[in-house]
Amino acid sequence: xxxxxxxxxxFRFPVRVYYEDTDAAGIVYYANYLRYMERxxxxxxxxxxxxxxxxxxxxxxxxxxxxxxIDFRLPARLGERLEATLTLLELHRARxxxxxxxxxxxxxxxxxxxxxxxxxxxxxxxxxxxxxLHARLENLI
Amino acid sequence: xxxxxxxxxxFRFPVRVYYEDTDAAGIVYYANYLRYMERxxxxxxxxxxxxxxxxxxxxxxxxxxxxxxIDFRLPARLGERLEATLTLLELHRARxxxxxxxxxxxxxxxxxxxxxxxxxxxxxxxxxxxxxLHARLENLI
Amino acid sequence: xxxxxxxxxxFRFPVRVYYEDTDAAGIVYYANYLRYMERxxxxxxxxxxxxxxxxxxxxxxxxxxxxxxIDFRLPARLGERLEATLTLLELHRARxxxxxxxxxxxxxxxxxxxxxxxxxxxxxxxxxxxxxLHARLENLI
Amino acid sequence: xxxxxxxxxxFRFPVRVYYEDTDAAGIVYYANYLRYMERxxxxxxxxxxxxxxxxxxxxxxxxxxxxxxIDFRLPARLGERLEATLTLLELHRARxxxxxxxxxxxxxxxxxxxxxxxxxxxxxxxxxxxxxLHARLENLI
Numbered sequence: 399x400x401x402x403x404x405x406x407x408x409f410r411f412p413v414r415v416y417y418e419d420t421d422a423a424g425i426v427y428y429a430n431y432l433r434y435m436e437r438x439x440x441x442x443x444x445x446x447x448x449x450x451x452x453x454x455x456x457x458x459x460x461x462x463x464x465x466x467x468i469d470f471r472l473p474a475r476l477g478e479r480l481e482a483t484l485t486l487l488e489l490h491r492a493r494x495x496x497x498x499x500x501x502x503x504x505x506x507x508x509x510x511x512x513x514x515x516x517x518x519x520x521x522x523x524x525x526x527x528x529x530x531l532h533a534r535l536e537n538l539i
Numbered sequence: 540x541x542x543x544x545x546x547x548x549x550f551r552f553p554v555r556v557y558y559e560d561t562d563a564a565g566i567v568y569y570a571n572y573l574r575y576m577e578r579x580x581x582x583x584x585x586x587x588x589x590x591x592x593x594x595x596x597x598x599x600x601x602x603x604x605x606x607x608x609i610d611f612r613l614p615a616r617l618g619e620r621l622e623a624t625l626t627l628l629e630l631h632r633a634r635x636x637x638x639x640x641x642x643x644x645x646x647x648x649x650x651x652x653x654x655x656x657x658x659x660x661x662x663x664x665x666x667x668x669x670x671x672l673h674a675r676l677e678n679l680i
Numbered sequence: 681x682x683x684x685x686x687x688x689x690x691f692r693f694p695v696r697v698y699y700e701d702t703d704a705a706g707i708v709y710y711a712n713y714l715r716y717m718e719r720x721x722x723x724x725x726x727x728x729x730x731x732x733x734x735x736x737x738x739x740x741x742x743x744x745x746x747x748x749x750i751d752f753r754l755p756a757r758l759g760e761r762l763e764a765t766l767t768l769l770e771l772h773r774a775r776x777x778x779x780x781x782x783x784x785x786x787x788x789x790x791x792x793x794x795x796x797x798x799x800x801x802x803x804x805x806x807x808x809x810x811x812x813l814h815a816r817l818e819n820l821i
Numbered sequence: 822x823x824x825x826x827x828x829x830x831x832f833r834f835p836v837r838v839y840y841e842d843t844d845a846a847g848i849v850y851y852a853n854y855l856r857y858m859e860r861x862x863x864x865x866x867x868x869x870x871x872x873x874x875x876x877x878x879x880x881x882x883x884x885x886x887x888x889x890x891i892d893f894r895l896p897a898r899l900g901e902r903l904e905a906t907l908t909l910l911e912l913h914r915a916r917x918x919x920x921x922x923x924x925x926x927x928x929x930x931x932x933x934x935x936x937x938x939x940x941x942x943x944x945x946x947x948x949x950x951x952x953x954l955h956a957r958l959e960n961l962i
Binding site for chain 3: 564573
């Protein structure tokens, strides 16, 4: 469970820019990159066999974003096909840190470092990441 | 409880257009008028002494939109100060119909007819509108 | 260009329900079905060879929703895999009408009738649907 | 124009939590705090006599978020009345840094450090903050 080994595995999820994502400046509205990032996290966990809706209902835990550091480097525009990527950076008992980019081919449009906490849904207090998920995640870093 | 009397009372709630509301066509994104309309409904019920969060938690009911007919007549743009209005049109045991406009001064930008249903939160089946709320609503039409 | 022939062709586009789409009632927020519907329209036109961003930039026209009649029949929940469908119902010179559903397998969750107008982007006045697009659309109804 | 003096002036803007802001976890969806923060920035500039829509149209510049560092400390729930605050922290020729919190009475729910860049709308390259706005901002730090 030693943290901070750089992952060799990066998860990639396609997103397309629709009108709903853009604003009057003609570009993707800044908060909407966080929506793309959430989709990528959900699909990443899903690809590991953990559906968030089930996890929440069955295990009574919820993953919550504790901190985001995000750089907005280049704008995206209507109709573009982008990729939201996720690389697990650190894994702890009740939290993890992921690097989450949004890319257009080989350009990084936004680059983010996201801290996720595992919480008990009822008490809203830190909870251990479920053992089987933790084991799967350990293999990624 | 006879339906369909035209209300003499129209509730008005101010909304301002921010970047989040607009899209790359330079106008308010069509789905966002429904967000303005929901804010007006919430504030209207709040003005009658019924906070949706409390109603849901204490009474176990939830108001759900069953049908919307909406005309998009004129676009709204960044920075504009608009008004979301609500006029109760019909009141029944477990549902009501409201006219909800979004206006800029004397121009109607969007005009909608919204059917709201009162549901039991657990069963998701129709439930009576709470008696005291129903009494308050009767006075409006 | 005779209107109102029922289409034999229905376009289908997958959507998945993420946290961003849901609200505190535990279901997809009502306005977000209109976002799903817009994605389906964009992908439908894209499948016909017309990218909205190009159409707008090159031809100076924009497609705008003029009217929506939508029934919300059944709720969708976090993590569900849905389908947004589009069937062209009527085709006119400067507008068209589409039936747009959101479905879960064989259940129709929302059913909408959407009127789209083709506008000149500069004048915001009705404009003819481009001839080549119109020809492609005629084949659909 | 010396940067990094702590402001004595904090701008405050009220926000209320509607269904549109919440998600299936029952709390405000994380990206939506960035929407609250944008409203506060817009109203703050408006309070200084600079309407973003005018600034963009007349001066050909646009303010873009370059970086956000945000801590999500406590959740907000449906119906709550919050306050989005803004304190100017640093002022440079073509960018500024603001502290932007979302608070419930004396609790800080989210705390963010936001870097804003002034760009030429056509070239998307850094542009000087307009002199009269810069003069107004200098008085704030």
